[in-house]
Amino acid sequence: MEEILIADSGATKTDWCVAKNGEILFRFTGKGISPVYQSEDEITEEIQKNVYPLLKNRPIDAVYFYGSGCIPEKTAVVRNAIYQSLPVETIEVYSDLVGAAHALCGHEAGIACILGTGSNSCEWDGETIVKHIPPLGFxxxxxxxxxxxxxxxxxxxxxxxxxxxxxxxxxxxxxxxxxxxxxxxxxxxxxxxxxxxxxxxxxxxxxxxxxxxxxxxNFSDFFERNVMQYHYRENKVNFVGSIAFHYADYLKETADSKGIRIGTIYASPMEGLVGYYALH
Structure with missing residues (x-):
């Protein structure tokens, strides 16, 4: 298996990771990339100036980019920008919510949630999002x-x-x-x-x-207004994000009071994504 490049991007920063066979070879942080706030030219410039120089001597075979704002109608913008600097055959762009599902659930069914600056959640059937309650902003x-x-x-x-x-x-x-x-x-x-x-x-x-x-x-509202609209009795509820990670004990306590089973909690989805592609 060749080296792959995985990116997990928010509005403020992007976590870039080169991996091979489930092992992280090289990792660095760059500026946030979002097709909601940036044009294709702006994203291209960011990658050419600050990402490509760190990767130009690596045999990257595929790029998997996950980001906030990467809704289906915006994925081509990010894909084209990446291709300008890293013209590899495989460039796949997904939303950060799909990234959470890939990292937390992989090919198994489950409920994937993001608790960071904002929040999001979905029910995942192992291959795709089958139900999504809109987060709606703070x-x-x-x-x-x-x-x-x-x-x-x-x-x-x-x-x-x-x-x-x-x-x-x-x-x-x-x-x-x-x-x-x-x-x-x-x-x-x-x-x-x-x-x-x-x-x-x-x-x-x-x-x-x-x-x-x-x-x-706050946690009770999250479960009642989001998670409890999914099949939460049949599936574990999994989390990525700084809030979920640092408040894990309190999150679990609230979940227990509602009969909700907590599964995996990651501060960042990257380790889960590296594992996902090792088995992909």
Whole structure:
């Protein structure tokens, strides 16, 4: 088997990995690539400047790219951009949700979920997505995500629903005021990233009952509004993402209370994807 290149891309960064027979040979991080926010020319430029120079001497035989925003009508944009620098015969482009399913479930049926800055989920039959509840972003959805954790935290802080002293601790620790928060959420770009940046504060103070209430509410909403619309009694529920990984104990506790069985949890899908293609 020749060397393959696997990419897992979000809006802010891309994890690139060269693998062979299930072994990671070379791995590096680059800028995020998204056909929603970038043109084909912009993606081509990013790959030619920052990716190709690190790979030009490697015998890459195939490229498998997974990314947020890689919906079917956008995959050609990414494929063409990759081909400009890496003209290999096999270039396959998938959504990050399919990446989660490949990494977590492989060719077996299951429920695959992403819990990071945003959230997403699907029911997978071993070959394709058979049901998908739309995530809808942090205003209308994204339950279980870091962005919603932040939204609930700053909302409770500003409405004085946290334990005494916690509001002041939060504002001081992050150099915030009500005016700054309102500006960052409603006027500045990438409010979801801003809100998700408070996840460490929640973990640091999770023993506080008002913080624990936020965690339990967010995870309970994720399961009830998303996972429990799938065949969750027949399938294990699997996760990738920083929130799922760092909050695994609390995620499992909420799942247990609802009769939901948790399977695999990865911080990143890359190890699972490398294994997937070793068996592909």
């Amino acid at each position: 205003i209308l959805g994204d339950e279980g995500s870091g962005a919603v954790f932040g939204k609930l935290l700053v909302s409770d802080a500003l409405k004085n629903r946290l334990s005494p002293g916690l509001k002041e601790k939060l504002l001081e620790q992050y150099g915030l005021s009500q005016a700054i928060i309102i500006d960052r959420v409603y006027k500045q770009p990438f409010p979801s990233r801003f809100l998700a940046s408070f996840s460490p504060f929640i973990l640091e103070n999770i023993e506080d009952p008002t913080i624990r209430r936020i965690v339990d509410t």
